[in-house]
Amino acid sequence: MVASEAISRPTAVGTAMRRVPGEPGIWIFVLLDMTIFAEMFGIFAWYRAENSELFRASQGAVNPLYGLIYTLLLLSSSWCVVMAVSAARKGSTALSSEFVLWGLGFGAAFAVIKFFEYAGKFSAGITPLTNEFFMFYFVMTVVHLLHASVGLGVLLYMRKQILALPQRAPVDSSRGMRMIEVSAIYWHMVDLLWIVLFALFYLKG
């Protein structure tokens, strides 16, 4: 059986039907993307274990407060997107759209502050060539920032889909609703990957 068929077929659990959120394709994409990040996490951890003093000393130049702010922004953004999906399902399209805009705002704040942080690093003479820690730091956080930037576009698309839903009529399985779910899943993946990056680079373990 093809994997996508296996995960798209609803299965009965008790009386409740389990279903794949969004579309099966988004889960294949999410799994592949998370696997690529998992490899990067693993390689980072290996280098960190082998060069623990260098990594600890370098981490001293990373302000953990930035990491805390980013994490709170992305968690808040993700929660707003969850609320937006719930509101859309209930047919409250105006409220749903408002929540997505808040999610977009928090996400945009994340990206803007990230640029300030990078600027601070460069002005202090810290670049990806400084040492192995900063090579990982820049490569992994920039790749994540690219995901987040795409995610901002995805949230705009999500809002467009929400505004196209029928007003005040609960919707659950229409194509528009599934696209809204797909957009939300992508944005939550951005949040999820950041949670790990926060632990690796900003928390001094």
Next chain:
Amino acid sequence: MRELVYQRATVIFALLVMITGYSFWLTAGHGGAGLHEARSIVWTQVIFLAFLKVRWVLLDFMELRSAPTKLRLLFEAWVIGVAACLILTTWLV
């Protein structure tokens, strides 16, 4: 609005924020010193808490809790596998 906000995902959001704050306090306030073993214990806690948060995002924000079991298990395996690798490197390498 109240009906919308009063749901499991909001409780999870509150827990995610609290764990984030705790992890920050754990390392910003007390990290950076001590023996290798002590630092490895902090790292283990930080990674464990991070992947607990990741699991909640997967289950409650991405709605895998109500997804087909095979799909859910696939991602649960990712969480356990990656967390285990990250924790083991600090103890074994």
